[in-house]
Amino acid sequence: xxxxxxxxxxxxxxxxxxxxxxxxxxxxxxxxxxxxxxxxxxxxxxxxxxxxxxxxxxxxxxxxxxxxxxxxxxxxxxxxxxxxxxxxxxxxxxxxxxxxxxxxxxxxxxxxxxxxxxxxxxxxxxxxxxxxxxxxxxxxxxxxxxxxxxxxxxxxxxxxxxxxxxxxxxxxxxxxxxxxxxxxxxxxxxxxxxxxxxxxxxxxxxxxxxxxxxxxxxxxxxxxxxxxxxxxxxxxxxxxxxxxxxxxxxxxxxxxxxxxxxxxxxxxxxxxxxxxxxxxxxxxxxxxxxxxxxxxxxxxxxxxxxxxxxxxxxxxxxxxxxxxxxxxxxxxxxxxxxxxxxxxxxxxxxxxxxxxxxxxxxxxxxxxxxxxxxxxxxxxxxxxxxxxxxxxxxxxxxxxx
Amino acid sequence: xxxxxxxxxxxxxxxxxxxxxxxxxxxxxxxxxxxxxxxxxxxxxxxxxxxxxxxxxxxxxxxxxxxxxxxxxxxxxxxxxxxxxxxxxxxxxxxxxxxxxxxxxxxxxxxxxxxxxxxxxxxxxxxxxxxxxxxxxxxxxxxxxxxxxxxxxxxxxxxxxxxxxxxxxxxxxxxxxxxxxxxxxxxxxxxxxxxxxxxxxxxxxxxxxxxxxxxxxxxxxxxxxxxxxxxxxxxxxxxxxxxxxxxxxxxxxxxxxxxxxxxxxxxxxxxxxxxxxxxxxxxxxxxxxxxxxxxxxxxxxxxxxxxxxxxxxxxxxxxxxxxxxxxxxxxxxxxxxxxxxxxxxxxxxxxxxxxxxxxxxxxxxxxxxxxxxxxxxxxxxxxxxxxxxxxxxxxxxxxxxxxxxxxxxxxxxxxxxxxxxxxxxxxxxxxxxxxxxx
Numbered sequence: 001x002x003x004x005x006x007x008x009x010x011x012x013x014x015x016x017x018x019x020x021x022x023x024x025x026x027x028x029x030x031x032x033x034x035x036x037x038x039x040x041x042x043x044x045x046x047x048x049x050x051x052x053x054x055x056x057x058x059x060x061x062x063x064x065x066x067x068x069x070x071x072x073x074x075x076x077x078x079x080x081x082x083x084x085x086x087x088x089x090x091x092x093x094x095x096x097x098x099x100x101x102x103x104x105x106x107x108x109x110x111x112x113x114x115x116x117x118x119x120x121x122x123x124x125x126x127x128x129x130x131x132x133x134x135x136x137x138x139x140x141x142x143x144x145x146x147x148x149x150x151x152x153x154x155x156x157x158x159x160x161x162x163x164x165x166x167x168x169x170x171x172x173x174x175x176x177x178x179x180x181x182x183x184x185x186x187x188x189x190x191x192x193x194x195x196x197x198x199x200x201x202x203x204x205x206x207x208x209x210x211x212x213x214x215x216x217x218x219x220x221x222x223x224x225x226x227x228x229x230x231x232x233x234x235x236x237x238x239x240x241x242x243x244x245x246x247x248x249x250x251x252x253x254x255x256x257x258x259x260x261x262x263x264x265x266x267x268x269x270x271x272x273x274x275x276x277x278x279x280x281x282x283x284x285x286x287x288x289x290x291x292x293x294x295x296x297x298x299x300x301x302x303x304x305x306x307x308x309x310x311x312x313x314x315x316x317x318x319x320x321x322x323x324x325x326x327x328x329x330x331x332x333x334x335x336x337x338x339x340x341x342x343x344x345x346x347x348x349x350x351x352x353x354x355x356x357x358x359x360x361x362x363x364x365x366x367x368x369x370x371x372x373x374x375x376x377x378x379x380x381x382x383x384x385x386x387x388x389x390x391x392x393x394x395x396x397x398x399x400x401x
Numbered sequence: 402x403x404x405x406x407x408x409x410x411x412x413x414x415x416x417x418x419x420x421x422x423x424x425x426x427x428x429x430x431x432x433x434x435x436x437x438x439x440x441x442x443x444x445x446x447x448x449x450x451x452x453x454x455x456x457x458x459x460x461x462x463x464x465x466x467x468x469x470x471x472x473x474x475x476x477x478x479x480x481x482x483x484x485x486x487x488x489x490x491x492x493x494x495x496x497x498x499x500x501x502x503x504x505x506x507x508x509x510x511x512x513x514x515x516x517x518x519x520x521x522x523x524x525x526x527x528x529x530x531x532x533x534x535x536x537x538x539x540x541x542x543x544x545x546x547x548x549x550x551x552x553x554x555x556x557x558x559x560x561x562x563x564x565x566x567x568x569x570x571x572x573x574x575x576x577x578x579x580x581x582x583x584x585x586x587x588x589x590x591x592x593x594x595x596x597x598x599x600x601x602x603x604x605x606x607x608x609x610x611x612x613x614x615x616x617x618x619x620x621x622x623x624x625x626x627x628x629x630x631x632x633x634x635x636x637x638x639x640x641x642x643x644x645x646x647x648x649x650x651x652x653x654x655x656x657x658x659x660x661x662x663x664x665x666x667x668x669x670x671x672x673x674x675x676x677x678x679x680x681x682x683x684x685x686x687x688x689x690x691x692x693x694x695x696x697x698x699x700x701x702x703x704x705x706x707x708x709x710x711x712x713x714x715x716x717x718x719x720x721x722x723x724x725x726x727x728x729x730x731x732x733x734x735x736x737x738x739x740x741x742x743x744x745x746x747x748x749x750x751x752x753x754x755x756x757x758x759x760x761x762x763x764x765x766x767x768x769x770x771x772x773x774x775x776x777x778x779x780x781x782x783x784x785x786x787x788x789x790x791x792x793x794x795x796x797x798x799x800x801x802x803x804x805x806x807x808x809x810x811x812x813x814x815x816x817x818x819x820x821x822x823x824x825x826x827x828x829x830x831x832x833x834x835x836x837x838x839x
Contacts, residue, residue, distance in 0.1 A: 088698025119704070123696050267821060287728055293824025320699030320729060328695060332734075335792045336818060382740035382791050 019045055020064040021393040023372055024055065025072035029379070031349040031363040034341070041072065043370030047392025052364055067388060071379050073344060074364050075130025075371030075391065076326045077351035079280045079311035080234070080260055082137040084114040084121055084149065084159075088322045094118070097137035097316065099144065103179050103190075104197055106167040106222035108144030110135030114156045116149075120323045124314070125151040126397045127325045128373035128386045131161065131361050133280075133351075137316045138170045138236040138261070139178045141190050142197070145222065146234060148357060150371075152391050165355065166234035166258065167226050169194065171242040172291055191245055197223055198253050232256040238263035238282070238291040247275050258354060260313075262303075263295035269306035278309040278354040281346070283329040284336070286315060300346060301337030311351035312343075331380040340380050376400060425779070425802030428452040430467045433477035437788070439757050440772035449481060451779035454801035459773050476783055482753070483773050484530025484780030484798065485735055486760035488690040489644065489670050489724030492520035492732065497536020497544030497575065503588045503595075504602050507628035508544030510534050511571060516549075516560050519816070519825065524732035525551050525806040526817040528795040529725075530780040531562070531761065531770045538577035538646040541589065541599055545632055546572035546644055548764050550778070553805050562766060570640050573668070573764070574632065577646035578655060579702050596655055603663045606633035642666045642765065644690070648702035650677040657685045668763045670724070672714070673697075673706040679717035688720040688763045691755075692729070693738035708745035715751045722760035723752075733795075733817065740789040753788065 021043040028039035030052070040058040044050035051058050060066060087094025096113040099105055114134065115121075124132065130151055136144030146166045149159040176185050184190035201223035208214045225231040235246040238261040250257040259265070259279045263286070265272055272279060281299055288295050296302070303310040312333065314324040326347040333343040352362025361369050370393040377384030385400035429451050436447030438459050448465040450458040458465045467473065493514035498505035514534055524532060530551050536543035548562040548571060563569035578595050582588065589595040609630040616622035635641035643665045645656050653672055660667045667687045669675070675682060675689060682689055691714070697706040707713075715721045723738040725731070730738065739752040747755075761771030770778050783797040795817070798806035807813050815823050 088696065088704055089701060090699050091701070119698065120696060264821070285731065285734060287731065288819055288824050289728065294819070294821050296818050296820035296823070298818050298820070317699065320703055321695035322699035323696045325695055331791045332737075335794060380791055382737065382789055383744050385744065 020061050021370065021390065021395075022060050022064040022066045023072055023374065023390070024060075024066060024068045025374075026070045027072070028052075028364065029071065029073040029341075029344060030365065031074055031345060032365055039072075041364060041370070041372065043390070043393035045393075047370050047394070049364060049366055049368050049370050052366060067374060069374035069387060070377055071375040071384075073128070073373045073375070073379050074348045074362055075369075075373055075389065076128045076347045077131040077133070077311070077355070077357075077362055078124065078129050078314045078326045079133050079347070079351040079354060080146075080313035080315065081124075081132050081134045081323060082316045083124055083132060083314070083323050084116065084118050084134050085110065085136065086120070086316070086322065087115065088119045088123075090319070090322055097143075098139045098178065099136075100140070100178055103141040103175060103182070103184060104193065105140065105144055105219065106142040106226070107218035108136055109164065110145050110147040111156050111160060111163050114147070114149065114159065116153045116155050116159045121151050124323065124325065125389055126386065126401045127327050128389055129326055130371040130373075130389065130391050130396075131357070133165060133355055135165070136168045138168065139174055141169060141171075141175055141184065141194055142223070143168045143170065145231065148355065150391050152394070152396055161360075162357070164225075164231060166232035167222060168234050168236070170236040171245050172237060172239060174291060187241065187245065191249065194249060195252070198227065198249075202227055226255045227253060229256055232258050234258045234260050234280070236260040238295075240264045240267050242291075243268055243272070247271065247277065250275065250277065262299070263292045265308075266296055266299045266302040269303055269308060272303070273306045273308045278311070279303055280311045280313050280351075280354060283313060283315045283324045284332045285324065285329060297332065297336040300333045300343065304338065304342055309350060309354055310346060311354045312346040327379070327386070331382070334380050340378075343380060425452060425454050428457060428468045428471035429474060429802070430465075430471045431474050431476050431481055431781075431783070432462055432467075433475055434479045434481035434783070436773065437480065437482035437753060438773040439483055439753060440774040447481070449773055449781065451781070451799075451802050454779050454803075456773055456775055456777045456779050458775060479796065480784040480786060480788065480793075481773075482782055482784065482788065483757045483771055483777075484782055484800065485528045485756050486531040486722075486758075486764070486766070486771050487524070487529045487725050487727070487732065487735060487756075488533050488668065488722045488760040488763050489692075490524065490529075490532045490534055490727045490732065491537070492524050492532065492727050493518045493534055493549075494520070495534050495536060495547070498540045498542070501587075503540050503582060503598060504542040505540060505544055505629070506542045506574060506602070506632040508536065509572075510536050510544055510547040510575075511557055511561060514547060514549075514557050516554055516557055519823070520727060520732070521551060522806075522816045524727065525798045525800075526795060526808075526813065527725075527731070527733040527735045528782040528784075528798055529732055529735060530782075530798060530800050531764070531766060533573065533644065533760075533764055535575045535644060538575070538581040541576060541578065541582045541595055542602070543575045543577065545641070546575050548572050548766065550770075550780075550800060551805070552800050553803060562764075562769075564640075564765070570635060573642040573644045574636050575644050575646070579646075579648055579652045580700070581646065592652070592655065596659065599659060600662070602629070603633060603637070603659070606630045606637055607663075610634045610637060636665045637663065639664075639666050642668060642763070644668050644670055646670045648673040648700075650674040652702070653678050654681060657681065657687070660685070660687065671726070672710060673703040675710045676707050676713035677705070679713040679719065682714055683717035683719040688722065688759070689714050690722045690724045690760065690763060691742075692726050693723060693741050694730070708741050711742035711752065711755060712745055712747035715747055715755075720759055720762065721751065722755045722763055724760070736788050736793070737791075740791075743789055749789070
């Protein structure tokens with residue numbers, strides 16, 4: 001494992017020097033439309049796509065490095081994970097995704113805890129994940145902030161794409177379990193605590209605006225950023241009761257809500273659609289226990305049919321496997337009603353739209369980041385391999401996995 | 402051991418006698434499927450005939466005589482293979498040893514399994530027809546495992562698979578080493594202590610067995626009964642197989658060392674680092690039941706877990722099976738474990754065997770289940786496509802001639818896909834306490 005990480009790191013260096021990278025594909029999944037047969041993608045020195053289209057009509061620059069693959073997709077987006085804050089050792093020193101000293105700590109920043117050299121980052125990358133929405137995990141009323149990274153670099157500064165995206169919040173019994181002996185001991189108490197905090201943040205923001213000398217309060221500042229739309233509210237809610245609780249909070253405070261987990265969303269898909277709220281759905285293969293006991297393998301399809309914008313995630317695992325992989329979770333969805341295009345969209349273009357980064361990643365078009373995954377067969381099939389991964393034109397994983 | 406089994410044998414004899422499984426009166430012919438008999442080459446257009454819960458005939462369509470009065474089922478375009486055998490699972494709400502001591506060989510899984518649990522239905526939905534249900538790995542010896550045929554039974558007795566004869570064995574012995582079984586005394590705190598405790602109890606069992614042998618059947622000379630030493634005696638006699646949880650390469654070698662000393666029959670389980678000692682495993686001639694997990698880590702002993710372990714041990718010459726460790730992986734995705742091993746380079750046929758006959762052999766059931774051959778149990782699954790395709794679904798699961806899972810039935814489809822009500826039973830019994838189960 002350690003050797004493989006080192007190898008990946010070494011590969012990054014020489015490749016940055018090459019001028020232009022060209023990838024040719026028998027089947028190119030641009031995600032902006034149906035796949036293109038016999039296609040070419042040209043990535044410029046800046047790491048952006050400068051030409052894309054059928055081989056006929058898309059000239060290959062003479063000095064370019066050319067790689068060919070049967071199937072090529074955009075780099076995958078893991079729409080919600082804790083990888084980088086959570087490490088594969090699963091020991092206290094590499095578990096920074098949940099701080100249990102207080103149930104509401106939105107001031108905790110993801111950039112202060114992300115380990116770019118974590119083995120699970122490499123594991124994700126070799127299976128095609130190039131962008132991760134990672135940070136503080138589920139399990140507290142407000143556990144902290146999330147961020148967007150590319151799965152590259154040796155430090156958070158080299159990896160970071162957007163340093164603060166959302167405040168991660170959770171409703172339901174899992175919070176009470178993590179704060180045993182303290183509030184919230186019930187669902188209603190949790191909602192009451194969040195409402196009080198939002199109201200305090202609103203008052204704090206008003207006071208800061210009116211009286212510039214008001215001392216800063218990092219906690220209320222973070223919650224005020226949710227209220228003013230700078231940050232999204234990523235609310236993990238799996239049961240119908242908790243999903244409706246999240247929608248009720250959103251209606252009261254008007255923040256930008258992203259529903260997360262949403263195991264029982266198949267029961268209230270119409271309500272979610274009517275509210276115009278996007279969903280980052282639990283991994284397709286999430287275990288069906290606890291608040292997930294009514295989860296279904298078919299929910300991606302159900303939410304699509306209801307008109308909900310939906311992304312898939314690798315999620316948060318407390319034990320083994322320490323992370324799941326977006327590719328595999330999307331692949332399994334194709335056995336349960338989703339087309340390949342829909343399933344891949346949930347880890348590419350739709351994930352980008354949910355996270356507001358569709359102008360940079362999630363599809364292949366001129367001007368988009370040159371993040372590509374090269375396959376030796378149908379990307380969703382068990383027996384196909386990811387044989388190369390590019391981030392902004394740089395080969396970051398080579399060899400078939 | 403004869404005296405020790407007086408109670409057990411009679412109870413089981415009775416249980417077998419009241420088995421409610423209805424004999425399959427009418428022969429059934431499955432015609433036109435791609436048949437994967439496992440016992441021989443695939444048949445692109447095959448026919449399988451079953452009757453009285455057994456396989457009557459297997460062959461190319463047209464070459465197999467279909468009995469008069471047989472029900473003919475057209476399965477053209479589908480794939481038919483033996484019911485899957487899972488060599489390591491925790492379905493049925495199983496529990497074994499408690500927290501009082503690290504070695505509890507007297508404890509039996511069969512006393513703690515709820516055969517009506519949703520997890521058993523889900524296993525059938527995944528195509529599993531035979532399963533080794535085990536206590537957890539939080540002990541050096543956490544108890545006797547239970548081999549089950551997933552019949553439509555109402556009680557554990559309806560599902561237990563026991564050896565024939567007056568002194569039946571209905572499972573193996575679950576053992577573990579490494580960190581899961583280490584904690585505060587009286588549990589071991591180190592690997593050295595773990596091995597010493599195991600050696601100590603095996604030596605005691607040897608002495609106990611010697612006294613029983615010396616008594617020569619004279620009840621007056623028999624030592625007082627000791628349920629644990631009796632069970633370990635069955636291990637020493639080779640009648641009860643040790644199913645040993647072990648992850649790290651050195652822990653695997655420790656198990657092989659103990660086996661060398663005491664001569665027990667052994668299946669290694671999980672072997673996250675088995676690829677590092679594949680030659681040693683193969684040279685010892687022991688079987689491996691391998692876990693496939695989506696990422697390495699989650700615990701220190703699994704940081705070098707690899708999709709390539711199955712391939713490595715197979716190519717070294719060892720017998721390889723896969724397991725679900727349900728709920729670590731879901732029984733409904735059992736075929737996926739084999740598929741990921743093939744993705745990592747394992748031979749396709751070996752991977753098919755690793756979810757069927759190889760596991761059956763590890764449970765001493767290779768002459769009953771795991772292949773479609775004449776005289777074998779009529780346990781079979783109907784798949785929508787290739788077993789290693791992500792989009793292949795288990796359409797039907799047949800156990801001893803009875804169709805117990807049918808995806809076209811709404812209730813069964815709910816079990817297969819999940820959804821509202823599919824989780825009403827405590828199917829994730831091990832989820833609340835995953836530590837110590839994998």
